[in-house]
Each structure stands twice: as C-alpha cells, then as structure tokens.
Amino acid sequence: MIKTLIDIFNDLVAVFTQSEIIYRTIGSVILLGLLIAFSLLNKLKLEKAFITGFIRGFIQIALMGSVLIFLFSLENIFVLYMVLLLMCLFAALSSKKILDNKMIVFIDFLSITIGSLGIISFVILLKIIPQPVQGEFVIPLGSMVISNAMVMNQIYSERLFSEIRKSQGFIEAALSLGDSPSHAVSGYMKQAIRAALVPTTKRMATLGIVTIPGLMSGMIVGGINPIEAAVYQVIIFLMILCSAFISILICGFFSLQFFFNSRDQLRMEIYLKKTD
Amino acid sequence: MVKDIFRAEDLSFQINSQLLLRNLNFSIWADRVTTIIGPSGSGKSTLLKQLNHLLSPSAGKLYYNNKDVFQWQPRELRREVIYVSQHPYLFPGTVQNNLEYMGPKKIEEQLGVLEQVHLGADYLGQDVGELSSGEAQRVNLARAILLNPRVFLLDEPTSNLDIANQRIIEELITKILSQSSTIIMISHDLAQIKRIAQDVIMLSDGSIVDQLDIGDFLIKYSDKKIEDFFEDKTND
Numbered sequence: 001m002i003k004t005l006i007d008i009f010n011d012l013v014a015v016f017t018q019s020e021i022i023y024r025t026i027g028s029v030i031l032l033g034l035l036i037a038f039s040l041l042n043k044l045k046l047e048k049a050f051i052t053g054f055i056r057g058f059i060q061i062a063l064m065g066s067v068l069i070f071l072f073s074l075e076n077i078f079v080l081y082m083v084l085l086l087m088c089l090f091a092a093l094s095s096k097k098i099l100d101n102k103m104i105v106f107i108d109f110l111s112i113t114i115g116s117l118g119i120i121s122f123v124i125l126l127k128i129i130p131q132p133v134q135g136e137f138v139i140p141l142g143s144m145v146i147s148n149a150m151v152m153n154q155i156y157s158e159r160l161f162s163e164i165r166k167s168q169g170f171i172e173a174a175l176s177l178g179d180s181p182s183h184a185v186s187g188y189m190k191q192a193i194r195a196a197l198v199p200t201t202k203r204m205a206t207l208g209i210v211t212i213p214g215l216m217s218g219m220i221v222g223g224i225n226p227i228e229a230a231v232y233q234v235i236i237f238l239m240i241l242c243s244a245f246i247s248i249l250i251c252g253f254f255s256l257q258f259f260f261n262s263r264d265q266l267r268m269e270i271y272l273k274k275t276d
Numbered sequence: 277m278v279k280d281i282f283r284a285e286d287l288s289f290q291i292n293s294q295l296l297l298r299n300l301n302f303s304i305w306a307d308r309v310t311t312i313i314g315p316s317g318s319g320k321s322t323l324l325k326q327l328n329h330l331l332s333p334s335a336g337k338l339y340y341n342n343k344d345v346f347q348w349q350p351r352e353l354r355r356e357v358i359y360v361s362q363h364p365y366l367f368p369g370t371v372q373n374n375l376e377y378m379g380p381k382k383i384e385e386q387l388g389v390l391e392q393v394h395l396g397a398d399y400l401g402q403d404v405g406e407l408s409s410g411e412a413q414r415v416n417l418a419r420a421i422l423l424n425p426r427v428f429l430l431d432e433p434t435s436n437l438d439i440a441n442q443r444i445i446e447e448l449i450t451k452i453l454s455q456s457s458t459i460i461m462i463s464h465d466l467a468q469i470k471r472i473a474q475d476v477i478m479l480s481d482g483s484i485v486d487q488l489d490i491g492d493f494l495i496k497y498s499d500k501k502i503e504d505f506f507e508d509k510t511n512d
C-alpha cells in the first residue's frame with residue numbers, strides 16, 4: 001500500500017525521538033568533530049565543506065529513507081520509469097557543476113538515460129530480474145546503474161574536455177590535412193573511455209576479495225542463497241559497465257557536435273583565446 | 277594569364293566580440309609565392325586559417341578557385357589547401373605513421389619526399405619524439421607535400437630554426453613546391469621575404485595596409501620602414 005506524506009512525516013518523527021537514534025546521531029557528530037579537527041590541524045580549510053556536507057547529506061538520506069518506502073511500494077511500470085527518468089535528470093544536472101555547460105548537461109541527460117534505461121529495459125524484457133517488476137528491486141537497481149553511468153560519463157567528459165582543450169594544435173593539424181573531426185579526436189576519445197571504464201573493471205575483478213558489494217551482502221543477510229546473490233551481483237556489474245559504455249558512446253557522438261561545428265571546425269569559443 | 281586562386285570581398289572575422297579581421301579585400305594569384313607580413317597579433321595566422329577553412333568568415337566573402345568557400349566541402353578544400361602550422365604538430369608514433377596519417381602511401385613516395393626535405397630513409401622508423409625541431413618541421417612539411425595539395429599555407433615555417441634548416445626549407449619552397457603549387461606564407465624575416473616572395477600582403481590590426489608585388493614593395497618601402505612595420509612602430 002502506498003504511504004501518504006503524512007505517514008512518512010509521522011514515521012520520521014517517531015524514529016528521531018527514539019533514544020537509540022539520538023545516541024547514534026551524537027556518535028556521528030563526534031566523528032564529524034574529528035574530521036573538523038583533522039582539517040584545522042592540517043590547515044586544509046575543509047571544515048565548512050564537512051559541516052554543510054554532513055547536514056545536507058544527513059537530511060537528504062533521512063528523507064530519502066522514508067521516500068524509499070514509498071518508492072519500493074510502487075508497482076506501476078510507467079511511474080517507475082518516471083522516477084528513473086528523474087534520477088537520470090538529476091545525474092545529468094550534477095555534471096553542470098563540473099563542466100558548467102548547458103549543452104553538456106543535455107548531452108549527459110540523453111546519454112545516461114539511453115544507456116541506463118536501455119539496459120534496465122533489456123533485463124526487464126528478458127526477465128533477468130524478478131517478475132513482476134516492483135519498485136523494491138527496480139529502484140535500487142536503477143540507482144546503481146544510473147549513478148555509475150553518471151560517474152563514468154563525468155570522468156569521460158572531463159577527460160575528453162581536458163584533452164581536447166590541451167590539444168587544439170594537434171586537432172587543428174589533423175583537420176588542416178583534411179581529416180574528419182571524429183578521426184582527429186578518436187585517440188582522445190579512446191583515452192577517455194579507458195579512464196572512465198577501467199576503475200569499474202578493476203572493481204569487478206576484485207569482487208568477493210576486496211570488493212564486497214552492498215547489494216550482495218544485503219541479499220545474503222535477507223536470506224537469499226549466496227550463489228544466487230553472486231549471480232545477481234555479477235549481472236549488476238555487467239549492467240553497470242554496459243550502460244556506462246552505451247552512455248559514453250552516445251556522449252562521445254554528441255560531444256563531437258559540441259566541439260565541432262557543421263563546417264568541421266573547432267568551436268573556438270571553447271578555447272576562449274585569440275588565435276593569432 | 278595569371279588567375280586568382282583566392283579572392284576576398286569585405287572579409288571580416290570576429291570571435292567573442294573581438295574583430296580579428298576587418299573588411300579584407302584581396303586577391304592571391306595562383307602559382308606564385310605570396311608572403312603575408314605584419315606585426316604580432318595583426319591577424320596573419322587567423323587569415324591563413326580562413327584560407328584553409330579552419331575558421332570561416334563572420335562577414336563578407338572568400339572565394340577559392342572562384343567558388344565561395346562555403347560551397348566547398350571543408351575536407352575537400354583542406355586537401356587542396358594544406359595549412360602547415362608554425363609549430364610542427366606531429367602525431368605520436370614514427371615519422372612513417374605521420375607520413376601515412378591520411379592513409380597508406382607507397383614507400384618510394386615516402387622516401388622521395390623525405391629526400392626532398394633532406395632526411396634519409398633511416399628516419400622513416402624514427403619516433404617523432406626523438407626529432408630535433410628542425411627535423412620535426414621538415415617532417416611536418418613532408419607530411420603536407422605527400423598529400424600533393426594545390427596550395428601550401430605556411431605559417432612561419434622557418435621561425436625557431438637554425439640557418440642550415442632555414443635554407444633547406446627555403447630551397448624546398450623556391451625550387452620544388454613553387455614549381456607546381458601556390459605558396460602563401462607568413463614571414464617576419466625581411467631577408468627571407470626578399471629571397472622568396474613574389475607578392476606581399478601587409479596586414480596590421482586585422483586590416484590590409486597594402487598589397488603589391490615584391491618589386492613594387494621594395495621600391496615603396498625602405499628596409500627601415502619594413503622593420504618598423506614588423507615592430508608595429510608605424511601606421512603605414
């Protein structure tokens with residue numbers, strides 16, 4: 001049954017008045033104090049970031065915990081997809097802070113959405129995840145796939161931007177010989193793809209030894225057979241890599257339109273400097 | 277009959293509200309060596325990039341072979357009009373990788389062009405990171421020559437080179453390239469201009485100050501006046 005907002009609020013009030021929760025909250029504040037002391041001692045000037053991050057993160061996650069109860073109860077596939085789409089939008093918006101460009105946000109939104117929702121739809125259609133489709137499975141799964149696609153997309157975009165900004169002379173040299181824009185930047189794209197995918201590939205290679213994923217642990221704690229949990233975990237890792245790879249390829253394709261105009265010229269405004 | 281290979285009509289170029297080229301009107305004649313001269317920041321490289329269509333006019337018209345540059349496919353135009361930058365941007369790998377950047381070439385062709393730039397066959401397999409600046413600039417030119425363009429746009433091809441390398445490149449321009457191609461180059465070296473140029477375009481602050489053939493140029497402007505022009509000490 002879908003909870004109302006009043007129920008969620010009542011839940012929150014009930015939880016935060018429990019002495020055990022108050023005690024744990026104080027414990028986390030002590031840890032925050034340690035972090036601030038560490039920053040002050042080393043003159044890192046990170047105190048403000050720690051405090052705002054703690055308060056913001058605490059409120060977000062506390063609210064999210066309650067919202068999750070609502071989301072997990074969803075069964076309507078259309079509504080579930082709308083929630084996933086919203087997550088993709090927020091994922092894309094977070095890249096604006098890094099690259100500060102509206103077109104990149106749009107490219108990220110498009111590539112994360114196609115990559116993530118495409119792969120999620122694929123596993124739903126092939127009935128790889130439990131049927132009937134429920135929020136309690138699709139939302140955490142979507143969160144993992146979308147957040148990883150977002151991070152890898154951002155690593156890719158940042159790396160590609162930085163390489164292309166540094167390499168104006170080389171790219172112009174290639175174009176001036178009559179080369180196509182896609183070939184002129186293909187080397188930089190490959191480097192950026194590798195930079196984005198390698199950390200997750202390495203994490204996958206250390207699964208079960210160094211990396212004990214949360215989802216698998218949760219499933220085992222929840223009473224699911226460890227082998228079955230492991231299969232789900234591997235599927236999720238592959239979903240993450242596939243969706244990130246698709247996102248990156250789409251992002252790469254659209255990035256070409258961002259870096260080059262229809263006359264196969266570098267958009268000089270990217271460099272913001274005189275050419276002579 | 278001499279025909280113009282490039283013609284500009286009120287060509288202007290602006291980037292980020294900064295006007296880099298202002299209402300340029302000029303003709304560049306085919307099969308001749310034209311030198312573009314001017315103080316630093318006068319728009320010379322920007323103009324060369326317009327001719328290669330790495331940049332396109334913000335206003336006015338630019339014609340290559342009597343056809344508006346916008347009617348050319350950019351890559352088709354660039355394969356006919358090659359821009360050789362001042363800094364030799366060689367791609368990572370060997371000299372051969374660079375010579376074959378735009379596609380495989382017969383080994384005899386590669387060796388032939390290396391010989392033209394005074395480099396031996398042993399350079400083919402050499403990593404470009406190991407080349408001196410003079411050798412790198414010669415490979416840069418060799419890469420362009422192999423594509424057999426109709427026009428070479430040379431952006432100060434001999435700056436930062438020693439006398440021996442300067443002479444090799446000058447000889448290449450006057451004895452080989454200019455026989456079959458049009459050369460448009462930027463130079464800051466008056467002696468070199470006297471040795472190579474047939475036509476001169478004088479550019480200052482994005483505007484054309486004068487355009488004339490080398491004979492008239494040397495009669496009209498004394499060496500002192502030209503040196504002052506390079507240093508931006510005159511408004512001529």
